[in-house]
Amino acid sequence: MIEFKNLSLTYPNGTKGLKNINIKINEGEFVVIVGLSGAGKSTFIRSINRLVTPTEGDLLVDGENILKHNGKSLRELRKKVGMIFQNYNLVKRSTVLKNVISGRLGYTGTLKSILNMYSKEDMNMAYENLKRVNIEEKLYSRADELSGGQQQRVSIARVLTQKPNVILADEPVASLDPPTSHQVMTYLRQINKEDKITTIVNLHFIDMAMEYADRIIGMRAGEVVYDGPVSEVTEKTFEEIYGRSIREEDMRGGAADDE
């Protein structure tokens, strides 16, 4: 369980990234955070694995206040909280397999990882996870030989190899075309349901949020302005969150009604 208690973040230059957030996210939930760019979605997500550090309040992950973490305890936190990025953030010149196995770094001794000494179980896990996102035949390709959608699938495999309890995804489909976006979201959703991994995704697109989320949190100017199950969300809710009427660019379109 992840719990935000009166959480605020003020940047050194005085701007407020987050304002007094109070949210509880339960185990296994698939939460989509929506909002305009600059609304604080990314700061919200990055607080959970402490890529940014909130300045006030408490943030509890599995009952521990993670704001106090540093060094070893911070790495322990990051082992159980995996993250997926907008630009995949793969090492472009390394092989797909090496990128995926780097999800094990938190579990592997420094010397062993430098000498590429991984146990059979780790290698097997990496390969199985590649299979899960249907990209196992590319295991020895260099990451930069892959298309954007394929790279994002590799980064999902990397996160799975980390065996996380929580997956954070920061605009995972913003750089992809509509069909590939749906494919990536479908994988995330499937993993969330099968492995019971709490998943928190930042999205800009309303239609995708509606289709994949269990629960929607709306943010504006660093504040949570909406929080509720997807069934209660209407177009009007989004207009309130965005503070303006809905436009074409807020929709991804594409394969939404395939199923």
Next chain:
Amino acid sequence: MTNNSRKFIPTSLYPAKTKRIITVSLIFVIGFYLVSSITTESFIINFILKASNITDLIARFFPPDWGYVSNVWGKLFETIHMAIIATTIATLVSIPFTLLTAQNITTNKVLYNFMRFLLNIIRTIPDIILAVVFVGLFGIGMFSGIIALIIFSIGILVKLMSEIIEAIDMNPSEAIKASGGNTIQTIWYAVVPQVLPQFISFSLYVFEINIRASVVLGLVGAGGIGQLINKEINFLNYPAVSTIVLIIFAVVVVIDYISGKLREGIL
């Protein structure tokens, strides 16, 4: 599930072929290092064994003989003058050669390839060997050094510049040709404006190189401050040598700084 024993598990992060290539290359690199470092008596151990010599030497070089400074100026200015003259002449002379070695200007394949070949050969000859040759021809002194530097600089300048010219936008030159311009007009109106800033910048860069080069030409009698170094080393007058070296250092740093600022301003 059905055939568990044959289930594929990758055993390595790299494909077997990559692994082989890396292993073979590593063996070659290390093997060649062992051979070359042992024959030249510069294996890692030698560094440790000779460390005391080097620290001893540093002690001998210090403190620099500041009284010697007044002896340095004449040769130092000679060095700078050699570099100025050589860079200026080389810049002017390299213009026609540059055009002849740019594929998009010189469309004659035979001429182009011949010029390339010639320049590649010139660039393989170290500056100091050019100086040896010209000292043999013209006798000891600054003149031989200047000629050596000119030839040396042309090699560098033409190479750098012809690459820039080959990368220019050819559309303006087409437009000028289309409106009836001849070759010289085309070059003047379409090529020169595109490459002039780089050309000046490279000339300044070559000037920096020439300052360093003209420092050493004196070692073989081709003028400049190198002659002084040679003399004082032979007399084992190390404090004087360190004075010269420190002055060279200061001059090189100052000239690089000025030239760097000018180049920044131009580009």
Next chain:
Amino acid sequence: MTNQIPPKPKKQSTFVKRMLIAIVLIAIYTWTIASAQARIDWGKIFSIRTVENFDRIIPKFFDPAFAETGTIMEKMIETIFIAYTGSLAAAVIAVPIAFLCASNIVRNKFLNNVGLWILGAVRAFPEIILAIIFVAAVGPNPFAGVLAIAIGSTGMLGKLYSEVIEGIDMHVVEALEASGANKTQIFFYGIMPQVLPEFLSYAIYRFEIDVRASSVLGIVGAGGIGTLITFAYLNRNWEEVGMILLAIIVVVTIIDQISGYIRRRLV
């Protein structure tokens, strides 16, 4: 009139600037030419003796002493060994210094500048001056040459490496941080794969330069083929100088070709 007002003040300052540049340039050139005039004995240069030198020396260059091939190749191999040992040492020593200089890795402006300052200082010295110093320290042998090459190359490689490091994709580092990797693991998994090909490419490029550089270090006693140049030159043995030159041209060209091929395949 109203149309001319805006550009006017700018024009004036450009004019003043241009006048200043012109005055400085005229002053530098007057000084240079005056000093060159005073130092160069034109009568001696354009004398019968020079003509005789040309007649005597030039033909000998085109009649290289092939009989000496054995000795010369032996020294040429020593030259390559010196260059290789020195380059490899530099390629390794430059890595930690480059990381110290890279502002995206070491977030301490002071340390970055100290590193850059050291590298800049090293680059200000021509290799052959370093060689003179090391010959004084460890005696006239190839080891002095290796030291000179190693230190000189570290100056350049450190600078180039640090630029490569500053150009890497830091998002990858963030991703590894987010997965709980420690600093050493981030270095080996996130940073090294991004920079290694460029590091290697620059090291090989520097080896090309070092082969040229080490072929002249022998002139000051630091081993390699340069040793033969001094002897041949002192004995006015121009056939041998011609042969040495030929050997340098051939070997340098071959090494450039090989290294160019490897570098194209690396990145």
